Amino acid sequence: MTPRFPRWSCSRAIMRKPRGAVGSGHRKQAASKKRRKQHALGSSQIAPSDPDACTGRIPECPEAPAGPARQQEEVVSQASVSPYHLFRDSAEVTAFREGLLNWYDREKRDLPWRRRAEDEVDPDRRAYAVWVSEVMLQQTQVATVINYYTRWMQKWPTLQDLASASLEEVNQLWAGLGYYSRGRRLQEGARKVVEELGGHVPRTAETLQRLLPGVGRYTAGAIASIAFGQATGVVDGNVVRVLCRVRAIGADPSSAPVFQQLWSFAQQLVDPVRPGDFNQAAMELGATVCTPQRPLCKRCPVQRLCRARQRVEQEQLSASRSLPGNPDVEECALGTGQCQLCPPPSEPWDQTLGVANFPRKASRRPPREECSATCVLEQPKALGGARILLVQRPSSGLLAGLWEFPSVTLESPVQHQHKALLQELQSWAGPLPAAQLRHLGEVVHTFSHIKVTYQVYGLALEGQTLASTPPGARWLTREEFHTAAVAMKKVFRVYEGQKPGTCKGSKRSPMSVPLGRKRPSKGQQVLDGFLRPCIPVDVPSLSSATH
Ligand code: SF4
Ligand SMILES: [Zn+2]
Numbered sequence: 001m002t003p004r005f006p007r008w009s010c011s012r013a014i015m016r017k018p019r020g021a022v023g024s025g026h027r028k029q030a031a032s033k034k035r036r037k038q039h040a041l042g043s044s045q046i047a048p049s050d051p052d053a054c055t056g057r058i059p060e061c062p063e064a065p066a067g068p069a070r071q072q073e074e075v076v077s078q079a080s081v082s083p084y085h086l087f088r089d090s091a092e093v094t095a096f097r098e099g100l101l102n103w104y105d106r107e108k109r110d111l112p113w114r115r116r117a118e119d120e121v122d123p124d125r126r127a128y129a130v131w132v133s134e135v136m137l138q139q140t141q142v143a144t145v146i147n148y149y150t151r152w153m154q155k156w157p158t159l160q161d162l163a164s165a166s167l168e169e170v171n172q173l174w175a176g177l178g179y180y181s182r183g184r185r186l187q188e189g190a191r192k193v194v195e196e197l198g199g200h201v202p203r204t205a206e207t208l209q210r211l212l213p214g215v216g217r218y219t220a221g222a223i224a225s226i227a228f229g230q231a232t233g234v235v236d237g238n239v240v241r242v243l244c245r246v247r248a249i250g251a252d253p254s255s256a257p258v259f260q261q262l263w264s265f266a267q268q269l270v271d272p273v274r275p276g277d278f279n280q281a282a283m284e285l286g287a288t289v290c291t292p293q294r295p296l297c298k299r300c301p302v303q304r305l306c307r308a309r310q311r312v313e314q315e316q317l318s319a320s321r322s323l324p325g326n327p328d329v330e331e332c333a334l335g336t337g338q339c340q341l342c343p344p345p346s347e348p349w350d351q352t353l354g355v356a357n358f359p360r361k362a363s364r365r366p367p368r369e370e371c372s373a374t375c376v377l378e379q380p381k382a383l384g385g386a387r388i389l390l391v392q393r394p395s396s397g398l399l400a401g402l403w404e405f406p407s408v409t410l411e412s413p414v415q416h417q418h419k420a421l422l423q424e425l426q427s428w429a430g431p432l433p434a435a436q437l438r439h440l441g442e443v444v445h446t447f448s449h450i451k452v453t454y455q456v457y458g459l460a461l462e463g464q465t466l467a468s469t470p471p472g473a474r475w476l477t478r479e480e481f482h483t484a485a486v487a488m489k490k491v492f493r494v495y496e497g498q499k500p501g502t503c504k505g506s507k508r509s510p511m512s513v514p515l516g517r518k519r520p521s522k523g524q525q526v527l528d529g530f531l532r533p534c535i536p537v538d539v540p541s542l543s544s545a546t547h
Helices: 024-028 030-041 090-107 112-119 123-137 142-155 159-163 167-174 181-196 205-211 217-228 237-246 256-269 275-288 307-320 417-429 478-483 489-498 524-534
Strands: 368-379 387-392 407-410 438-447 450-460 473-477
Touching: 090 256, 090 275, 112 123, 112 142, 123 142, 123 159, 123 181, 123 217, 142 167, 159 181, 167 181, 205 217, 217 275, 237 256, 237 275, 237 307, 256 275, 368 417, 368 489, 387 417, 387 478, 407 417, 417 450, 438 489, 450 489, 473 478
Parallel strands: 368 450
Antiparallel strands: 368 387, 368 407, 387 473, 438 450
């Protein structure tokens, strides 16, 4: 996953507030028009009337945080960005804000974290409520998050409650949500706030990003704007899509010039009076109207300002008049190949895609491939019922602290895995009958940039009693197993499908049990080390559909 944009999604409305039920910010709207207009006039990226004047650097936006988030920005020359992509004047900026906020007041989904953010008077509790939601929404659909969020806030209603929880409890509640490092980092952040910051969440995007583990630019901006009212913009996958369409940006959105331009637009556009609502509105628009496929342009509040839409309409008009070419279509003045925001000449406009010509898909490297052998080791006749051996992953890195079946990472996908796995199993459970270790099938799982193929083995210890269990291992009953924070439960489903009397249909690999002489790898540690660089922190993905 591309580590840039946390929420990239198109999930449709779950619940809607009644039309009359709008937030308190709505009431402030009329009174604040004047302030908003002043802010728009002060915006730094309005296209100058003289196209030649658009050269030089992007000026600093007055509301932008001055810390690392800003320092990381590269300076992109405006010489290669046509005014075609910029907002023409402050009136356009104001129209964008007002259109979006009015629409949001009418159409926003009624979501539990929004209710908390609106109702909670304590700023630290409010920030915590936003923080949890933003972390959960990274890489995960709204519909899935609602249930997890509700249970999380019931179990740990305050930062102090979360700070005193164990990692295992956190993992257990997080089970099924994926990207377990998110929960761990959230808890680390809560502990830092409680133990080092006097229980107070930093109040600005800059300090949030600088002081809290796992909080990147997007999350910091979201917390600061929604919980504390800081006028700071945010860019997630939904915002990328909306802005790329509104400003006809067809270059790779993960490229540095586009990335910076999008953040600059977000900062320019954010409403100074209702920054939290504005940011949520922009993301909501991308999630419910300006969706990746089949966007609902006719319902879009910023349709009049959308260059992608304008282009489609003009092309349709030209086609209906049977005009040769597209003489009326306004295009980037710099011409193909020179503009940093336009698509490359090799990717011309595709009429069949319409507005979905924007944004261009970010280039992604294919995931690296890895192979692991893993075994469900069971004592079916243990006292008190069948028990399964689980071992705990290290407390840091991918799937930190989770329980999993004993595994070894393999350099070769097929060879030597039986012996390597047997040695790994024996390091936990003592001498085992090698002949009963059977290959059952395979499971493929993709973690961020790594695709792991698990060769699944099973070993049932009929009548055999094992000696003591070493630290880091546990024999769980099936009931315990199903409620524990266990990684790779689908491995167990393969094992279940292979048991006599069951017919769950897991695929049996044609591969026979291989025997070999290769020394075993370091098992969990190796797997952890191998996967560690891929842990998403502030997660952003251009390709996942989440929020
Ligand atoms: S008009 Fe269509 S393409 Fe443009 S922002 Fe609205 S929904 Fe997206
Ligand atoms: Zn251009």
